[in-house]
Structures are given as structure tokens and as C-alpha cells.
Amino acid sequence: MEVAALLGLTDGPGNVALIGDVAGHATALAGLVPGIEFIGIAPGLRGWEEGEGVSRLTAGASLPFSNGSLRGVGLVAEGSPSSAANPSMAAELTRVVARDGRIAVWGAAGPTAGPAVREWEDALKAEGLDVLASEETAVVVRQVAR
Numbered sequence: 001m002e003v004a005a006l007l008g009l010t011d012g013p014g015n016v017a018l019i020g021d022v023a024g025h026a027t028a029l030a031g032l033v034p035g036i037e038f039i040g041i042a043p044g045l046r047g048w049e050e051g052e053g054v055s056r057l058t059a060g061a062s063l064p065f066s067n068g069s070l071r072g073v074g075l076v077a078e079g080s081p082s083s084a085a086n087p088s089m090a091a092e093l094t095r096v097v098a099r100d101g102r103i104a105v106w107g108a109a110g111p112t113a114g115p116a117v118r119e120w121e122d123a124l125k126a127e128g129l130d131v132l133a134s135e136e137t138a139v140v141v142r143q144v145a146r
Contacts, residue, residue: 004033006104006133006140007072012036014071017063017096021076022106026054036071061089065096068143072102077116090123097143103129104140 003025007016012035018026023040030038030053040048040056041063048056057064073093093103103124107117114136121139125131129141 001032003074003104004029006138007074007102009033009036009072014098015039015065015069016072016074017041017065017070019073019075020078021108022074023056025074026056027051030054061092063092063096067095068098068101070096070101071098072104073097074104075106076108077105077120078108088123090120090127094124094127094129094143099143099145101143102132102140103143104138107137 003018003022009016011033014035015037017039018029019041021042023042023045026038026040030036030051034053036053038054040054041059043058045056045058050056073096097103105117105120105124107114117137117139121131121134121141124139124141128145130144131139132142133140
């Protein structure tokens, strides 16, 4: 329920990407928010069953979505928003989220959660997104341009 609430989802239609560990919540979210297609993106989803409102895929440095096509993205901050393999994941998330769409980033468990969330918050703000909520373990931003 927290995922749906932070992404501002109450009903469909629309598509939402769940990246990494948060992808495991796709089936429960599909039952909670009708009309939304939850797309799980994580390496461990190979044997995962798809169903009503739930899809899965793998992706590399760029996400296979059109500009502004997602109502939201949820992910766990397991790494930096930029790395040698992916120079700007924050920019890529900004590209695919629709106007008024949200991105929610949760910190991975452990002592590095707070700093990782702050790094993501700074990167997403630098992309022009508005911060709606920010605490040590999570940040939620909204796309205002398009």
C-alpha cells in the first residue's frame, strides 16, 4: 500500500515501472489499484508469472518506454543514480515519467540507506523534478515539465 500511496495511485489507467527489489510488489499492487499495469524490471524475474495488471521485462542502461509514458516509477536505491555503466539513471527516469507522474526511491536496508536516498534526491532535483516528500529512508518527486 505504501508504494501505491507514494506514487499517488488510486485508479487507472496507466503504466508504472517497479525496478529492482520493489518489483516483487507488482502482483499485490495490481490487485490494489485496478487499471494500472505494473511492470517489474529486475534480473531475478525470469521465472515470475505474469497476470492481470502485471508484466515483467529486463532492461539495460536505457528503459524501453516512450518519453512521458509512465505514471510512475518505484525503485530501491541500491546504487548510485549515475555510474560508469549508466551515466544518468535519474535522467532516464525523468524521460519516461509523464507530467505529474511520480518517482519514489526507497533506501536499501542498512547504514547506507540515508546517503543513497539523498544522492538520488539530489540527482532527481537536478533533472528538474519537484520533491513532494523526503525523509531518510525515501524520497518522492514529481514531474512538472513536459
